[in-house]
Amino acid sequence: MAGATGAGRKRTDDLITSPAFVVIKAAEEFHEKTVRPNQLWQTDFTYLKVIGWGWFYLSTILDDYSRYVIAWRLCTTMKASDVTATLEDALVASGCNQATVANRPRLLSDNGSSYISGELADWLADEGMDHVRGAPRHPQTQGKIERWHQTLKNRILLENYYLPGALE
Numbered sequence: 601m602a603g604a605t606g607a608g609r610k611r612t613d614d615l616i617t618s619p620a621f622v623v624i625k626a627a628e629e630f631h632e633k634t635v636r637p638n639q640l641w642q643t644d645f646t647y648l649k650v651i652g653w654g655w656f657y658l659s660t661i662l663d664d665y666s667r668y669v670i671a672w673r674l675c676t677t678m679k680a681s682d683v684t685a686t687l688e689d690a691l692v693a694s695g696c697n698q699a700t701v702a703n704r705p706r707l708l709s710d711n712g713s714s715y716i717s718g719e720l721a722d723w724l725a726d727e728g729m730d731h732v733r734g735a736p737r738h739p740q741t742q743g744k745i746e747r748w749h750q751t752l753k754n755r756i757l758l759e760n761y762y763l764p765g766a767l768e
Contacts, residue, residue, distance in 0.1 A: 641703060643715075680723070
């Protein structure tokens with residue numbers, strides 16, 4: 601057989617070539633570090649299970665500078681409307697909905713479907729908020745909220761929840 605491999609030799613025939621794609625390399629650190637609260641908010645969803653009820657999704661807004669959880673919602677879906685509802689709560693809780701500020705908080709998220717939706721983009725534009733998304737397959741960009749969700753889930757998993765209200 602032509603091209604058969606022997607011990608230690610690579611087989612190069614009959615292989616499918618790699619598709620052409622652009623690799624987006626994530627930086628070692630975030631270029632624009634925050635220097636004050638409400639400059640950058642990180643957001644993400646995490647999954648939680650309620651026995652007998654199924655899966656729920658926790659939408660969280662965390663301030664990048666202070667690492668304070670500004671707002672959260674326990675949702676039954678992960679839609680853009682869930683994100684905007686959580687953001688509305690964050691704007692109220694932070695006072696950014698009433699104060700006149702030079703720069704609204706920027707939003708940092710991953711590339712989940714609710715975060716790349718036109719509905720969220722329109723809502724953010726109406727609110728005067730910029731949106732930054734992390735590089736694909738690089739959750740470290742949203743490391744602070746990822747760590748918060750991990751810590752929270754480690755605590756939650758110590759108990760069983762049988763009603764959504766008990767989980768809240």
